[in-house]
Amino acid sequence: MQYTLKKSLGQHFLKDESICQRIVDAVLEEHPQRLVEVGPGAGAITKYFLKESSIDFKAVELDDEKISYLEHTFPVIAGKLIHKSFLDADIPFNDRFMVVGNFPYNISSQILFKVLDWKEQVDCVVGMFQKEVAQRVASKPGNKAYGIISVLVQAYFDVEYLFDVDENAFNPPPKVKSGVIKLKPAKTTPQMASEEKFKLLVKTAFNQRRKMLRNGVRGIFPAEFLSNEIFNKRAEQLSVEDFATLTFQMK
Known part of the structure; x- marks a missing residue:
């Protein structure tokens, strides 16, 4: 049974x-009891x-054709497929x-935000x-790559960059290199007034990342507090x- 690649879904299949095997090993060393794969392709x-x-095990797949292919090729997958976009899926386990996946590049940030919504139940992501x-x-402060997603993810997860993946590992080869990371619940989550305020502050601060913090976040702090030295950064x-x-x- 054949299948076609759909560019609209950002499909690049790992070959x-x-x-x-390295991705599978990174998952199995965590001894998962319940596992959801995003976009099994x-x-x-x-x-x-499926051998474990x-x-x-459950897998979330949007593409009708891949659902048919998987059911035909791996009969044991019957009952384990969730036929939806991961972004629209309900939490897969009680x-x-x-979570594991070769995440579609066009929605990879949104996938991480969905994982953050489920953070109370997510043991690990590869x-x-x-x-x-x-x-x-994975980026740390002081680095140009450090931004909104670095801060929001690292508040709740410890991030480990595992390895690079060359374009030629895929069919068709993407135009960019790939990287595999592992997220595990942070040993300590910083105290914050609320998650809403935290998100608002991080997004507001990085929306004007070239400016001094004071100029970017002026509207969400009392004026007298803005003289604090940290706002010079x-x-x-x-x-x-x-x-x-x-x-x-914050106000």
Whole structure:
């Protein structure tokens, strides 16, 4: 049974078995009980997880054709497929679970925000992203790549950059390199006034990242507090903890 590649869905299928195995190993070393794969495509890594009888496995796939292909090629997948976009899917398990995927590049940031919505139940994420996005998620303060997604993810997850993936590991080869990262719940989550204030501050600060913080966030702090030294910095110089602490002073 054949399938076609759909550019509109950002499809690039992994064909390098050694890369597949490295991703699978990174998942299995966490001993997941429940696992959801985002965008299984033609089953490059799915086939490995279907062999693991101890894992309660589900896969979320939007493309009708891939659903038919997977059901035909891997009969054991029956009942494990969720036929939806991951962005529209309901939480797949009632208990804690792990997420894995060769994430479609066109929605990879949105996938991470969805994971953040489910953070109370997500034990671990092993994901392949466009390299630039993977580096951004893992980036530390003072780095040009450090931005909104770095801060929002790192407030709740410890990020480990695992390895690069060459374009030729895919069919068709994308125009960019890829990177695989692992997220695990942060050992300590910084105290913040509220998640809403934290998100608002981070997004407002980085929307004018070249300016001094004082100029970018003027509207959300009392005027007398803006003389504080920290506002002489630019957004990329603040740690996750700095942003969290500042939320207590917001209007």
